[in-house]
Amino acid sequence: SQQGEEDPQALSIQEGENATMNCSYKTSINNLQWYRQNSGRGLVHLILIRSNEREKHSGRLRVTLDTSKKSSSLLITASRAADTASYFCATATRGSQGNLIFGKGTKLSVKP
Amino acid sequence: DAGITQSPRHKVTETGTPVTLRCHQTENHRYMYWYRQDPGHGLRLIHYSYGVKDTDKGEVSDGYSVSRSKTEDFLLTLESATSSQTSVYFCAISERASGSSNEQFFGPGTRLTVL
Numbered sequence: 001s002q003q004g005e006e007d008p009q010a011l012s013i014q015e016g017e018n019a020t021m022n023c024s025y026k027t028s029i030n031n032l033q034w035y036r037q038n039s040g041r042g043l044v045h046l047i048l049i050r051s052n053e054r055e056k057h058s059g060r061l062r063v064t065l066d067t068s069k070k071s072s073s074l075l076i077t078a079s080r081a082a083d084t085a086s087y088f089c090a091t092a093t094r095g096s097q098g099n100l101i102f103g104k105g106t107k108l109s110v111k112p
Numbered sequence: 113d114a115g116i117t118q119s120p121r122h123k124v125t126e127t128g129t130p131v132t133l134r135c136h137q138t139e140n141h142r143y144m145y146w147y148r149q150d151p152g153h154g155l156r157l158i159h160y161s162y163g164v165k166d167t168d169k170g171e172v173s174d175g176y177s178v179s180r181s182k183t184e185d186f187l188l189t190l191e192s193a194t195s196s197q198t199s200v201y202f203c204a205i206s207e208r209a210s211g212s213s214n215e216q217f218f219g220p221g222t223r224l225t226v227l
Contacts, residue, residue, distance in 0.1 A: 033215060042116075042202055042218030043155070088154065092214055099145070099170070100216060104154035 004032075004089040004103030012109040019076040021106040023089030024069075030092045032065055033100065034074050037086045046074075046087075081112045115139050116219040118203050124225045131190040133222050135203030137183075143206040144186040145170075145216065146178060148199040155202065161186055162209070193226045200224070 007022045023032070031050045035043040049056045049065045049072065056063045062075040076083055086107045090100040115138030125131050135144060146158040147170075157170030159178040167178050175197060177189045190197055200223050204216040 031214070040221075042220050043204075043216075045215040045217065048215055090216075099157060099160060100214075101157075102147075102155040104152065 004091050004101060006087070006089055006103045006106040008106060009104070010107045010109070012111065013079060015079060015081055015110055015112050017079055017110075019079050019083070019108055019110070021074045021087050021089075021108070023072045023074070023103055025072075025089075025091045026070065027091075027093055029067075030094055032063075032072050033090045033092070034061075034063060034072075035088045035090060035102075037088065037105070039085070043088065076108075079108075079110045081110050084108060084110045116203060116205055116217060118201075118219040118222050120222060121220065122223045124227065125193050126227050127194055128192050131193050131224065131226075133188045133201055133203075133224070135186045135188070135219055137186075137205050139205060139207075139217070140183060141205040141207045141217075142183075143209065143214075144180065145204040145206075146176075146186065146188045147202045147204065148172065148197075149202060149221075150199050158188065158201075193224075195226050198224060198226045 004023045004025045033048045034046045037043045047058045049063050060077045065072045086105040088105045090102045117136045119134045145160040147155045149155050156172045158176050161167045161180040179187045200221050202221050203219040206214045206216045208214045
């Protein structure tokens with residue numbers, strides 16, 4: 001069963017604009033992670049936010065977590081054409097042996 | 113990139129034939145995972161391993177078996193391939209379990225087509 005659901009499914013923006021993707025989940029989590037997948041490649045870990053954290057930054061990435069609403073958002077600032085990829089949220093639930101449950105992803109297209 | 117390789121990278125096979133996919137890591141990570149990725153479904157966990165000879169089922173394990181005889185190798189076997197198993201298969205590894213920094217590192221994927 002799908003835990004995380006990303007929104008929107010697809011997003012098209014111009015270079016230099018900010019991109020915001022959202023993720024909603026259903027059950028209590030230990031942490032929530034965001035991954036990027038370039039076309040035809042494996043997923044790459046971007047950032048992890050723990051359930052007791054509300055916001056985290058890494059370079060041009062900003063992640064927020066609202067456990068009361070069971071939602072997270074990923075903001076990419078000053079986007080570049082190289083940011084074109086699919087972005088997935090993944091949740092780690094308590095006692096899950098390290099297993100992650102992935103959402104279906106948001107496909108981001110950044111036009112030069 | 114984390115040292116994860118998958119072989120083969122592409123395979124075309126016929127319905128009813130056995131298929132084995134291999135994942136090899138050089139990171140000495142304890143946890144290994146097999147996922148399949150299909151349009152409209154995202155990534156779904158097939159099986160995972162939490163140590164040598166320790167494996168368990170994931171969300172979509174029917175029709176698949178796994179083995180882990182060494183830390184570095186995790187094999188996924190389709191005993192009798194079906195067209196519904198046409199997919200892209202990803203292996204992943206992680207150092208720790210849930211409750212800690214359990215980010216996963218992914219291999220490049222294997223594209224399997226069952227005719």
